[in-house]
Amino acid sequence: MTNIQIRTYRDEDADIVKEIFTLGMSEHVPSSFMHILKQPPTQMLLMCVFCSLMASSKSFLLPILAVTLLLAGTRQLVVYMFNCYLENSLKKDLNNIGDVYLKGKDSCFWVAESDGRVVGTVACLPDEVLPGCLELKRLSVRRSYRGMGIGKDLCRTVADFTRDLGYPAVVLYTSVVQTDAQKLYEHMGYEKTRESVVPGLITKLVNFTLLEYKLDLQRDGRKN
Structure with a gap:
């Protein structure tokens, strides 16, 4: 088995951390695209465009071309x-990890290292919405x-850090399309506590939902 070591972030990790995060997020483009296509407003728009052009042009070519361009x-x-x-995300914290995560006692940023190569990341800091909780952020492998x-x-690293500081819970936020992440969090004992549509006209139209998860450290609900 590959030897994995989890350690605190160092400045020389900056480029690889941003690379892992960027590649990880880009993987969600196809699933997000499919999520939009499954929404009734999207399907209605495509159908209306196809039918109206079909009726006016009496040809399959124009409506098919129009729908293809819309897709x-x-x-x-x-x-x-x-x-x-x-x-x-880069502007908010990933371009300045040291100042954002490593200067305060209630925040930290870790990397997972395999044979000297950084292969995963995670961080936490005080949650802005739920006082008294730490927020798990930037988890990517x-x-x-x-x-x-x-x-x-x-995930365990963040939970142990949070517990050692005396915080009662860890919270995190993920999107509806990140199904693998949801399975991981639920396996680790997190419970979904809230769903909300991401602010913005387009995200509301396509029902792009943000999920809130919480790990209660005051009860023995952690899974291995």
């Missing part, structure tokens, strides 16, 4: 939204190293 445009919109999220228990070890 291509929708996918580009998803890519644009993820790029905006990535850019915001390089694709080729998944299935080895690294994600579980990173």
Whole structure:
């Protein structure tokens, strides 16, 4: 089995941490695109465009071309939204991990290292919405190293850190399309506590939901 070590972030990890995060988030573009296509407003729009052009042009070519262009445009919109999220995340904390996570006693950033190579990340800091809780953030594992228990070890690292500081719970936020992450959190004892649509006109139209999970450290509900 690959030897995995979890340690505190160092400045020389900056580029690889951003690479792992960026690659991990880009994996959700296809599932987000499919999520949008499954929504009734999207299906209604595509059907209306197809039927109206079919009725007016009396040809299959124009409506098929129009629907194809709409689908291509929708996918580009998803890519644009993820790029905006990535850019915001870099500005918010990933371009300055040391100041954001390592200067306070109630926050930290860790990396998982395999044979000297950083293959996973996780962080935590005080939650802005739920006072008295720490928020698990930036959990990501390089694709080729998944299935080895690294994600579980990173989750345990945050839980142990939170418990040692005397906080009663860990909270986290993930999206509706991140199904593998949801399974991991639920396996680790997290319970879904709230669902809310991400703010914004487009996200509301396509019902892009944000899920809140909570791990209660005051009861023995942790799973291994």
